[in-house]
Amino acid sequence: MNLNHLQYLLILILLVYSCKTKPDANLQDYKRLPELQPDYADISLPLNIAPMNFFIVEKGNQFYIEVVGKKGTPVNVTSNDGVIRFPLKKWKKLLIQNKNDTLTYTIYSKEEGKWFRFSKFTQFVSPDSIDAFLYYRLLYPGYESWTEISIVQRHLESFKERTVVENNVLEQNCVNCHSFNAQNNTDFLFHVRGSLGGTYFQKNGKLEKVNLKTDEMENGAVYPRWHPSGRYVAFSSNKVVQQFHASALKKIEVSDLNSSLVLYDREKNEIMDIPVDLKHLYMDTYPEWSPDGRMLYFCRARQIEEGYDYRAIHYDLCRISFDSVNRAFGKVDTVFEASLQNKSVSFPRIAPDGKTLVFTMHDYGCFPIWHKEADLYAINLSDLTVKAIPVNSEFTESYHSWSSSGRWLLFSSKRGDGLSARPYMAYVARNGEMGKPFVLPQKDPLFYSRFIKTFNIPEFATAAVSFTPGQLKNAAKSKPVQVNWAQQ
């Protein structure tokens, strides 16, 4: 066989191959959208997002996908099993070329030798990028026990995942409540419970272990929120109880027995009560600073008494002014009385422009992740009007956070299987309208249908944070810095 023959043979093979994988003119229209997993049809994409790989839940032994933008070369993908993975470089190029425009998807399937075409769908390529990093805690959505818990960094422009903290290096103690100061990696902290317990602050690239608990405090400090100045961190100090439902409809109920707000002053290494409830009539939790740092929002319910009914605990949204220079607070003001509707509010989170606050609303209590009815609501901080935001499902929507630009809202939803929370994102237009939410894309589009662990406390960040095992061990071994109690 000479070289010419070989060329012809190669061409023939290519032709046969292309005949097999590309639909021909003789095709039939389904006149319906294909079922995709995850559902990425008709969404707004961040300009810099990783490929939105998906699985086609349709019959067929071959699939052909064509993604066309107004500009640039279309991206075509073939698959025998319905798993669609887009090449990273081509994907990125396509997005940049079609910024502020739409991508049109056409999906073909081949069944018994015949090609079928589904109705087209589109995606809008937003001109707004998303923060490059997403941080979350991976753990089993369980009850009391844990073994492996890790805080993970996911690069949103690719599929790279990196461990930030893993509890295997910390004698399997519980690791929780990681927190950034407004998506900024210079201020970062996380808690460790148990034998190596403490709050670990990142300071100049190093980890410092701090013991925030003083003799004056009844409970430890949780649910941290950084003041924009980076000088203060507000916490809730809670005593909780966990109970297990017998009915199939619910699993777990976590309730506060008491809770109050405390403020940690990083500069003075002091912790103090936030004076919102001098008479101890309430349970105050979930602090949140306004972007200008002049207002502290929080959730408040009446202090429970013995023989309480957990279904009657309802939290309202309140706020108090703050003078960061003099470390002084004003008077409490109620922003939204959810209790009047027999509802409860959790996780207030304010958009970076300070105009909108999104919270989770549910039937009762303060632990909405186990409440199927929990949904996200927005309050307009200028006129205090409240409305449900169009990202909710029949399952739990709970912990949420904003991107640094305020154009993307990130939240946990259990809509996938009802048990494990997944990070969903939705575009927030300048007029406040929200796009259809989509789940964090994965290299393997079937990832979520197999993955047992839950994504907990998803938070955006603009830059990377990670610690080597050695850094974690050294910090864990070090003697914690003891904070002092500051009298009012």
Add this chain to the structure above:
Amino acid sequence: MQNTNNKMKKLSIGLLYLLFFLISFIYFSWIANYIFFYQEKSSLFLVSFAYLGEHLKQPGGFLDYLGKLFIALYYIENLGAFLLAFIMLLIVRISVLAGRTIAGSSSLFVSFLLGAGFVFLHTHYQFLPVNSLGILLQLGIFYAAIRLYKSKWKWLNVVFFPLWYFLTGGFAWLFLLMYAFYLISSKGKERWIHLGSIFFWASFAFYISNEYLFYATTKSLMQFPYSSFNTGMQTWEFFLLSALVVLLPLLYKMNGIYPFNRMNEIPILKQIPPLVVVLVLVVALVFRHDKKNSHYFYTEKLFYEEKYDELIAFNSTAPSTNKLTLFHNNIALAKTGQLTGRLFDFPQSPDGSTLFLKWENIGEVLRRGGQFYYSLGMVNEANRWAYEYMVMRGYTPEGLKMLIKTELINGNYKVAEKYIHILEQSFFYRKEANAFRLLLYNDVAVDAHPELGLAKQYRPINDFFVLSDEPAANIDYILASDSTNVFAIEYKFALLLLNKDIEGVVKNLPLLEKAEYARLPKHIDEAVSGYKMLRMGDFPDLEYLDSSKETEHRFNQYYQVFQQNNSSRLQAQRALHQNFADTFWYYLFFN
């Protein structure tokens, strides 16, 4: 003549190996086969790249993976016995070969001592094969390394040590020490450079692993996959055997030194010590046999196979006082409708701990306690126990099946599907996984399923918070929700009987009519007869249930004998034991 002697020598050594193998195989196959059941039910090996990937996150993970693969094959007990006996044989054989390479002649005594030691350790049901596999791999690599040391490729021993550490974790230090002793006892100056290099390289690899690569504690990086628990807490025994392994190069060297080398010149002297080792092993194995655990694991096996009648019959002929055995036995009695009829055929704890297990989030209780709630229809709680165990100890076949069943019952099909997908990746549970898959997204099929349908039917209608620390309290909540739940009724009466609460038994009799009991179960009948005959109080209005004449007659007999011997409690007990030991009355007075 010399040729014949050599043949005889080879034959006798071969027979020695065969004898050692057969003893191990027969013992594990017929006498201690319960260890395979226990270990196989304690983990679940998955055939997937993801599972392999999870095991490559830490040095030693690969060895752990091999150990779990080995355990998965224990599903077929004879195969497990064969593999285990074969591993033991390989330990002996490779150490013999290593000895021959070091000293020029084989040292059977030390090698058989080592093999016998591991056979002995394996008789403990918690001693996992990862330990002997770890030792075998170190012996194997040591043998290869000392052969390589004599060639121009000797530096490969140094270069590849970090890889070996990554694959076999803490066990690799045994190789390092063996190799160090080998080098120390060798000749030539270069050995010191070699020794220094491998120690420097190993230290460097460990430092990098500890500081930058692996998210594990320093202790874990030093010893994983070894753990005291995985040796059945036989820490010192394992340590001694490991020390023997480490010192093998020196012992082999001694074998070539006078007076040991004199023994090698007389073949008969050489065969006798290993034969003695094997014979001592036989004696040790006889004494080592753990009858209690053998009995317990057999009943647990019958329980998982849902052979409840067989389980009860076995416990009747071979009574046990093990609380877990009795716990399973009582569930079997409840499942077959005999709990309140045959409760006192078996020993019971008055505190109810043979009826239900209190919550513990560690250990064996967590693995089994959920079965009580599952029988009762408290599906959420059964799921919680199985889930917590999974989080603490990883997937196990029965735990995963419980998660699947409870999620199917609760209609959480997407979650159930994930667990089914995991079960499908196992070696031996695919058939069951396929059967579960047929139930997905099909409420009608779940309802019609004999086991799941029943559990679904008995799920509590009204919600309440489960009291895991007071299992008995949940029974009343269940009955308040559904007074016809026969399992709850059986357990309620069983507890009243255990608490000797005769008034409670009588007061609750209407529950039995409501649940359409045809007649009073034996022990309830006994309690009611006594109550009636001794006129202890009022009787509730019942439509058709009443104590039987025959039981009343027996009570009279019992009471008569009791009265005749009322001067001495012990005497009364003796007099009544033969005919009434399995009655409520006997329990009432003598327990």
